Amino acid sequence: MALxxxxxxLEIEAQAIADLAQQLDDSFVAMxxxxxxxSGRVILTGMGKSGIVCRKIAATLASTGTPAFFLHPAEAIxxxxxxxxxxxxxxxxxxxxxTQELVRLMEYIKRQGATLIAVTGKSQSTLAKxxxxxxxxxxxxxxxxxxxxxxxxxxxxxAIGDALAAALMERKGFTSADFAxxxxxxxxxxxxxxxxxxxxxxxxxxxxxxxTQLAQAxxxxxxxxxxxxxxxxxxxxxxxxxxxxxxRLLQEHGPKALEFEAQSxxxxxxxxxxxxxxxxxxxNLMEHHHITALIVSDGPGQYTGVIHLxxxxxxxxx
Numbered sequence: 001m002a003l004x005x006x007x008x009x010l011e012i013e014a015q016a017i018a019d020l021a022q023q024l025d026d027s028f029v030a031m032x033x034x035x036x037x038x039s040g041r042v043i044l045t046g047m048g049k050s051g052i053v054c055r056k057i058a059a060t061l062a063s064t065g066t067p068a069f070f071l072h073p074a075e076a077i078x079x080x081x082x083x084x085x086x087x088x089x090x091x092x093x094x095x096x097x098x099t100q101e102l103v104r105l106m107e108y109i110k111r112q113g114a115t116l117i118a119v120t121g122k123s124q125s126t127l128a129k130x131x132x133x134x135x136x137x138x139x140x141x142x143x144x145x146x147x148x149x150x151x152x153x154x155x156x157x158x159a160i161g162d163a164l165a166a167a168l169m170e171r172k173g174f175t176s177a178d179f180a181x182x183x184x185x186x187x188x189x190x191x192x193x194x195x196x197x198x199x200x201x202x203x204x205x206x207x208x209x210x211x212t213q214l215a216q217a218x219x220x221x222x223x224x225x226x227x228x229x230x231x232x233x234x235x236x237x238x239x240x241x242x243x244x245x246x247x248r249l250l251q252e253h254g255p256k257a258l259e260f261e262a263q264s265x266x267x268x269x270x271x272x273x274x275x276x277x278x279x280x281x282x283x284n285l286m287e288h289h290h291i292t293a294l295i296v297s298d299g300p301g302q303y304t305g306v307i308h309l310x311x312x313x314x315x316x317x318x
Contacts, residue, residue, distance in 0.1 A: 005145065008143065009143040009151060012140075012141055012142070012143040012151070012152050013143060013151065013152045013155045013156075015140070016139045016140070016152040016153075016155060016156045017155065017156060017159050019138075019139070019140075020137055020156050020159060020160065023137050023138065024163070027133060027134060027135045027136070028135050028163075028164075028167075030133045031091075031117050031133050031135050031164065032164065032167045032168060032171060034089055034115055034117060034132070034133055035066065035089050035117075035164075035168060036168060036171045036172065038087060038088070038089045038115065039087045040085065040086070040087030040088035040089060040114070041067045041068060041069065041088050041089075042058070042061055042066055042067065042068040042088070042089050042090075042091060043058075043068070043069060043070075043071050043083065043084055043088055043089070043090045043091070043114075044057055044058040044061075044068060044069070044070050044071070044090075044091050044093065045070070045071045045072070045073045045076065045090060045091070045092050045093070045102065045105065046073070046092065046093035046094060046099070046102070047073055047074070047094070047099050047101050047102065048150075049150045049154050050093045050094055050095065050099070050150075050154070050157065051070070051072065051073075052154075053093060053154050053157045053158050053161065054070050054091075054093055055070045056158060056161065057091075057093075057158070057161030057162075057164070057165070058070045060161060060162065060165045061161075061164070061165050061168070062182075063179075063182050064165050064168070064169050064174055064179070064182075065168070065169060065172050065174040065178055065182075066165070066168050066172075069083075071083055071084070071090075073092075073099075073101035073102050073104075073105050074101050076105055076108070077101070077104060077105060077108070081105075081108055081112070084108075084109060084112045084114050085112060085113070085114070086112060086113030086114065087113070087114070088112075088114040088115070089114065089115045089116075089117060090109050090114050090115065090116050090117065091117045091118075091119060092105070092106075092109075092116060092117070092118050092119070092127055092131070093118075093119045093120070093157055094118075094119075094120050094125075094127055095120060095121040095122075095150060095153045095157070096120070096121065096122055096125060097118065097120035097121070097122040097125020097126060097127035097128050098122070098125055098126055098127070099127070102127055103126050103127065106126075106127070106130055106131075115132050115133075116130070116131045116132050116133075117131060117132065117133045117134070117135070118131035118133070118134040118135070119134075119135050119136075119137075119157060119160060120134065120135075120136055120137075121136065121137055121138060121139065121153060122136065123136040135160070137156055137157075137160065139152045139153055139156055179192060192278060192280075193278065193279040193280075193315055194275070194276060194277070194278060194279060195273055195274070195275050195276070195277050195278070195279055195281075195282055195296055195305075195307055196275035196276065196296075196304075196305070197279070198279050198307060198311045198312065198314075198315060199275065199296050199304075199305035199306060199307040199311070200226065200305055200306045200307070200308070200311070201304070201305045204224060204226075204306075205224065205230070205303065205305065205306055206220050206221055206223075206224035206226055206228065206229035206230060206306070207220070207229065207230050207231075207232060207303065208220050208229055208230075208231055208232070208262050209231070209232050209262070210231055210232065210233050210234055210239070210261065210262050210263035210266075211261050211262070211263065212231075212261065212262045213258065213259055213260065213261060213262075214241075214246065214249065214257055214258050214259070214260045214261075214262070214265065215258040215259070217229055217231075217241055217262055218246060218258075221241070221243065221246075226293055226306055226308050227242060227243045227292055227293060227308070228240055228241060228242045228243065228292075228293050228306070229241050229262075230270075230295060230303055230306075231262040231263065231266040232303070233263065233266075233268070234263075236300070236301040237268060237300075237301055238270060238272075238295060238297065238301060238303055239262065239263070239266030239267060239268050239270065240266055240267045240270035240295060241262060241265060241266045241267075242267075242291070242292075242293070245265065245266075245267070249265060270295050271285060271289055271291060271294055271295070272294060272295045272296065272297040273285060273294050273295075273296055273297075273307070274296070274297065274298050275296050275298055275304050275305060276298075279307070279312060279315065282294055282307050282312070283309075283312050286309055286312075292308060292309040292310075293306055293307065293308045293309065294306070294307050
């Protein structure tokens with residue numbers, strides 16, 4: 001019985017969201033336009049379960065390039081109305097469109113010179129009639145066994161918020177780099193780190209010329225502690241000698257290998273990555289080719305840096 005009820009609720013909510021996709025119309029576009037053209041913040045307000053949904057939508061908008069916050073309607077009429085200023089856009093969410101606290105708030109929102117957007121399940125409600133823009137949706141049933149607790153309606157409203165955030169991201173040209181600026185901590189921020197933020201540069205970079213003997217190249221590798229060295233080739237290219245290359249040469253040729261010149265033993269097609277790429281892309285390259293370091297190069301023959309697997313461990317990407 002419990003599983004049957006649970007599956008039924010999920011089916012109802014899934015169908016409600018599927019139906020919502022067909023209900024999107026010009027009023028949704030108008031809502032996006034109003035927010036995109038606004039010079040102020042977006043303020044979400046709603047009571048009860050709708051208020052909780054508002055908090056989530058505000059958080060999603062704020063993290064994707066649209067400054068937003070939640071304002072409790074009851075607190076607004078007891079002093080917090082000063083959070084709304086001219087140029088702001090207020091999104092009031094109420095399934096019935098008749099929530100007393102929101103209806104009372106409408107006059108003051110207009111008086112403050114803010115734009116009012118209604119998101120409601122009733123197109124003829126007070127909230128929808130007096131808003132500057134109203135997006136209405138409909139659901140067939142809530143999913144609650146007694147038909148009282150909001151379930152499908154709150155899920156649908158949450159989905160509207162996600163759709164709005166995605167549309168605004170696209171309208172504003174919001175990129176992964178912008179997202180990283182708003183998520184500097186935690187796994188999300190780490191995944192969006194750029195190569196140039198974690199690579200070795202300057203005097204930390206191992207480098208020998210093409211005529212350097214392996215013995216001296218080993219000294220350079222030991223001092224820079226990256227398990228490799230770049231070889232500057234005369235024709236302008238970059239070669240690479242790894243610690244794995246050294247072990248194989250010594251096993252095959254013995255001490256005589258120490259006299260070999262770098263140009264004769266280096267790889268002339270080393271794996272590289274640009275400094276502007278994501279660090280996680282560098283990790284994928286290393287894992288795919290079973291290597292521990294990548295040359296960072298921003299053009300033919302340019303030696304910009306080195307990114308090592310250990311650097312990525314420190315960022316908790318691994």
